[in-house]
Amino acid sequence: MDLGAYLEGVAEQIDIVLDREFGTLPGQLNKASAHLLLAGGKRLRPAVVMLAADLIENGKAQDILPAALALEVTHTFTLVHDDIMDGDAVRRGVPTVHTKWDEPTAILAGDVLYAHAFELICAAIASDISKVRSVNALAKACADLCEGQHMDIDFGNRSDVDEIEYIEMVSKKTGILYAAAAAIGATLAGGSVSQVNSLYEWGLNSGIAFQIQDDLIDLMADAATSGKDRASDLREGKQTLVAIMARERGIDLTKYRKPTLADEEIDEAIALLEDGGVIADVRNIALERVLRAKKMLTIFPDCDEKDGLLQITDYFVSRGF
């Protein structure tokens, strides 16, 4: 499978349907709800829903397209609310909802998207029991996403986070929604319990690897590649896996915790972390999650969709450099 072409096709299809469903709704609240949703994005979660559905039974992806949208809508609702909490002003190249409108509107816009996500699950062409299971899975994922965000905020006030807590946080904040995407796609397509569970574990472990890679990108990639200020996590003293493992090895990063860092200082920190084996070990933890994720797909026969999911896992830990 040509993953790039596949993802482009999905993004195009999702964008068209999102524009049709959310592009012309009247009123400021609907416009605020649609704002971030229509600002683009890679639409990876919908792609996972659709690949999982077609992996179970070829052709099912189109039947369950609304559920693919539901995962993107869910992701966007969490972004709208997270941006309020994190005080972020820009997202996907546009002003965040609470910046363009105001905080009450942003809270409500997120809440409206939340409702639409569940409506969209119900709008899939699938058996009723599979819809009930999918609603349940999405609801559980949403509760976990909130817990993950709450842990992430809490970590900002602490300097003693350990690896186990970190993995729990990124599981909930990032892994769970990829897990739910894959599981819901498989459920609605009529997958068995073991197929659904395997895809859930594939998504969970791929998502964890994705988030660890994100932390490495923030540190290692230049601003042009990462699309963010270079080494913002280092400057903010964020409890990333890199920071946690550095602390556990007695590498002191506190001197780098300041508003601005010269490129030389960042390079110095990276050298410190490389010499201490931190970068290699963090990288290995991500790769170990990649192996776990891929192993979950061995129960499926080789096919284009399985190949696509395997490539997504690889992409999650190869992007950004």
Added chain:
Amino acid sequence: MDLGAYLEGVAEQIDIVLDREFGTLPGQLNKASAHLLLAGGKRLRPAVVMLAADLIENGKAQDILPAALALEVTHTFTLVHDDIMDGDAVRRGVPTVHTKWDEPTAILAGDVLYAHAFELICAAIASDISKVRSVNALAKACADLCEGQHMDIDFGNRSDVDEIEYIEMVSKKTGILYAAAAAIGATLAGGSVSQVNSLYEWGLNSGIAFQIQDDLIDLMADAATSGKDRASDLREGKQTLVAIMARERGIDLTKYRKPTLADEEIDEAIALLEDGGVIADVRNIALERVLRAKKMLTIFPDCDEKDGLLQITDYFVSRGF
């Protein structure tokens, strides 16, 4: 039916289950989510779910108890988020969630409750198709609730709201959740489309009457009865039905728009409104909604549950004086 005894019994049962489900969850986010839910309340929406279910088929209320909880959880999620937007510090005699914790925790606590509401619908003992329909109905209600709250906030910046806009706002902010409560109870109990629709309209019109009565209570009842500062809507210049109809008749209430009002001033305003026929007309609009609501139940044979629902409608417009 002895409605008082029935409502007390439901509240007791709901409180026990809420305490079991939410009372002992670990972590600050779960505690923040449970905080307002466990602070009491009349549990009217669960009672409506249960009466509607038993109206369709006696004994069903116990099967669909989780869905009754779902409506209370949904109501509470909107209160947690509304309190942030409205800057309210106390609710149900306890500090609001954003006051006791902080705003990010309150946004997330509301979001967690939102997720649990959908899980609870799925946990009812009912057919899968009725659960899918109920999830859809609850999701649509949630989107409307958000729109109603957004309109309510918007009205605060305007002085030209008309009766039609007011009715749309209170329909969405208050009517819709009673409508959804009755419809979901009936749906899960296996009600026909016409039974479900009739109960939906019963709830919508009863809820509108409830909200109009709330506005009258704020103006007319003393603080001990209403449990609020007397005439707060008048002091804040809120666009209630009373204020809208007064303006349409050329009665000027702007002189009463100030932080504190003496009892004599409030009595003077009430006399003005009574002389102009505003109070009587507002009361009549509420009573007209009561008639519409009750008429919706004529398709059902007389029974205890129908009697209970009729009494609830009457209670909605008789309470508070």
